[in-house]
Amino acid sequence: MSTSTEAPRSGSSATIDLNADLGEGLGNWSMGDDLALLDIVTSANVACGFHAGDPSIMRSVCQAAADRGVAIGAHVAYRDLHGFGRRFIDMEPDVLRDEVLYQIGALETFAQRAGTTVAYCKPHGALYNTIAKHPQQAAAVAEALGEFRPGLPVLGLPGSVWLRAAAEAGLSPVGEAFADRAYTPDGSLVSRREQGSVLHEPDLISERCVAMAKGEPIEDAEGGELVLDARSICVHGDTPGAVGIARSVREALTSSGVTVQPFATPFGS
Template sequence: MDLNSDLGEGFGQWQLGDDDALLEVVTSANVACGFHAGDGSIMRRVCERAVLTGVAIGAQVSYRDLAGFGRRFIDMDPAELTDDVLYQLGALDAFARVAGSRVRYVKPHGALYNAIVAHEEQAAAVVRAVVEYDRALPVLGLPGSAWLRRAEEAGLTVVREAFADRAYTPEGTLVPRRQAGAVLHDADEIARRCLAMATGQPVTDVEGSPLRLTPDSICVHGDTPGAVAIARKVQAALTEAGLELAPFAP
C-alpha cells in the first residue's frame, strides 16, 4: 500500500504542516507546484528531502488560486487549463531533477480534484496535459471519476485513491469540506478506517452505511491538525497488519 500526502504547501514566509516529519512516514509526496501554494525555494527543499528519504515525488497541480488555496472552482477555457497544468509539471520536474529524481505521477488538488470527478471538459484538459508532457506518468484520483476514466481511455496508468481523514457520501465521493463532519480528527478511528480500506473491508459512510473502497494509495492530509501523529498511527496500523508500504510509482 502507498501512503501519500500533500506537501510543500507553504508560500514565502508562511508555513503549513511539517513536511520533514511527514516525509519520514509517507511513501509518495504530492508537492504543490506554485499555483495554490508553494514557491521555488519550497519546491526545491521538499524535492531534496524526498530524495533523501526515498519518497516518490508527484506533481500536485491546481487552479491558479493562491488566495483561495486552490479550493475555489474556476470556470476556465480547457486549453488554458491544459497549459496551466503543463506549466506546473515543468516547474516541479525541474526541481525534482536538480535534486536527483523526477516527477513520477500527477495528482490534482482541491477544487480541481473535485471538479474533474464529473466535469468532462476539465478532466479531458488535465489528461491532455499529462499526455503531452509524459504519457508514462501515472495519475492519482478518485475511483469512478471522469478524470480516471478519461486518463485510462488515453492509455495512462490510473491509481485509485482513498482519503484517511475525510468522510464519504454513500456514492463514494468526498463530503464537501464546508459540511460538518467532513474532516475526521480521531487518530485511532482514522487508523482503523485506513486498515479496513487497505484490506478490502467496508468503512462507514456519512449516513452510517457500509461503503467498500479499494484504493491503491491512501492520502493522509498534511494540513489537518495533528497530521503527523495521524500519519504515524496509520503507518503503524498498516505495517503491524503485515502490509508493506511502498510508492506506487517508484
C-alpha cells in the same frame, strides 16, 4: 460514482501507498511539518506554485523527498493562491491544459536537480473534485499530463470521470482513498463545508485505513458500507495533529501485515 466490488484483499498480501500534500507554504509562511511527514509517507504531492508553494520550497521538498526515497508527485491546481485552490474556476480547456503542463514542468526541473523525476500527478482541491465529474476539464488535465509523459500514473477518486479520462488518454489511473475525510454513499467526498467532513480521531482514522488497504468496507456518512478500490491513501498534512495521525496510520498498517510502499517509481528507474 462507482466503487469497487472486488473481494477483500488478504492482510498478508495487501500493499498500500501513503501520500501527503506537502510544500504548501509560501515565502516565509509555512504549513505543516513537511520533513516529519516525509519520514512517514511513501509519496509526496508537492505544490507547484498555483495554490501554494514557491520555487525555493519546491526545490527543498524535492530534495528532502529524494534523500528519503519518497516518490515525488505534482500537486497541480487552479491558479488560486488566495483561495488555496479550493474554489472552482470555469476555464477554457486549452488554458487549463497549459497551466497544468506549466506546473508539472516546473516541478520536474527541481526533481531532476534532486536526482530524480516526477513519478506521478495528483490534482489538488477544487480541481481534484471538479474533474471527478467534469468531462471537459478532466480531458484537458489528461491531455496536459499525456504531453508531459505518456503513461504517467495519476491519482483520483475510484470510479471517477477523471480516472476514466486518464485511461483513455493513455495515462495510468490509480484509485486513491482519504484517511481523514468522510464519504457519501456514492464514494464522493463530503464537502468540507459540512460538519463531520474531516475526521480527527487517530484510532478511528487508523482503523479505517487498515480496512481500506485490505479492501474491506468502511462506514459512509449515512451509516452504510462502502468499499473503495484504492492503491494509495492520503494523510493530510494541514489538519491539527497531522504528523501524529500519519504515524498512527502507518504503525497500524504495518502491524496489520500491510506492506507500505510507493505505487509509482521515478521515470527511468
